[in-house]
Amino acid sequence: xxxxxxxxxxxxxxxxxxxxxxxxxxxxxxxxxxxxxxxxxxxxxxxxxxxxxxxxxxxxxxxxxxxxxxxxxxxxxxxxxxxxxxxxxxxxxxxxxxxxxxxxxxxxxxxxxxxxxxxxx
Numbered sequence: 001x002x003x004x005x006x007x008x009x010x011x012x013x014x015x016x017x018x019x020x021x022x023x024x025x026x027x028x029x030x031x032x033x034x035x036x037x038x039x040x041x042x043x044x045x046x047x048x049x050x051x052x053x054x055x056x057x058x059x060x061x062x063x064x065x066x067x068x069x070x071x072x073x074x075x076x077x078x079x080x081x082x083x084x085x086x087x088x089x090x091x092x093x094x095x096x097x098x099x100x101x102x103x104x105x106x107x108x109x110x111x112x113x114x115x116x117x118x119x120x121x
Contacts, residue, residue: 002026002110006095009115016119017083022095022112024076032098032107034071034078038091038117045094049080062088085119093117 008020024031035050049059049069057069068081078095095112 002028002099002101004095004097004110004112006093006112006115009093009117011118011120012085013121014086014119016085017081018085018117020080020082020093020095020115020117022078022097024097024099024110027102028076029100029102029104031073031076032100034095034097036069036078036080037094037096038089039094040091046091048093051078082117085117087119089117090119091117 002024003026004022004024006020006022008018010018012018032053033050036048037045038048039045047060048063049057049067051057051069051071059067066084069078071078092114094114097110098107099110100107
């Protein structure tokens with residue numbers, strides 16, 4: 001009974017900003033890596049940014065300097081601050097997290113429901 005709930009998507013003009021959030025809830029023992037992916041129709045899902053439990057971050061080259069991933073471990077939440085948005089950033093954005101549940105030894109990967117980000121004038 002673990003779920004990831006996303007919010008913060010929407011329509012924005014080029015050069016604008018959006019802040020996505022994703023909160024994990026349920027019977028959670030620990031959370032390792034968290035991240036954000038994006039996907040457009042007919043294309044592969046792309047890893048945009050990731051963050052370890054210790055706060056180390058990684059970004060795809062196309063968003064470096066514009067996007068910032070962060071997390072609040074006390075709230076089991078990951079954020080993606082997106083600045084200087086471009087039309088090519090338009091996609092459905094999905095959060096994911098590697099989670100170990102109470103009573104289960106393996107770590108499993110969980111996904112949010114997706115949130116639409118559209119950058120257009």
